[in-house]
Amino acid sequence: SQLTSFLDLINFSLQKSGVSCVQLVGDMSITARDAAIKKFTEDPECRIFLVSLKAGGVALNLTAASHVFVMDPWWNPAVERQAQDRIHRIG
Numbered sequence: 001s002q003l004t005s006f007l008d009l010i011n012f013s014l015q016k017s018g019v020s021c022v023q024l025v026g027d028m029s030i031t032a033r034d035a036a037i038k039k040f041t042e043d044p045e046c047r048i049f050l051v052s053l054k055a056g057g058v059a060l061n062l063t064a065a066s067h068v069f070v071m072d073p074w075w076n077p078a079v080e081r082q083a084q085d086r087i088h089r090i091g
Contacts, residue, residue: 001052007023020048022036022050023050024049026052037060040064041062053079
């Protein structure tokens with residue numbers, strides 16, 4: 001998503017439903033970002049990674065993921081493709 005407030009709403013709904021997930025947005029510290037990535041890649045119960053388009057568009061490998069859902073399309077399809085490519089890397 002491009003809107004972190006929208007990610008907050010999704011995160012709240014998932015957590016309330018008992019679904020384990022993590023969230024990555026641009027204003028997170030490097031430590032919090034690394035912790036979110038580690039939880040997603042190492043915790044089998046954590047199956048959803050909510051990422052803002054700008055924060056997740058660069059320097060992020062999520063090869064543990066198998067699906068990408070763009071929750072709110074952006075005006076620039078190249079940014080969406082770059083975000084989707086986070087899961088299509090060798091690793």
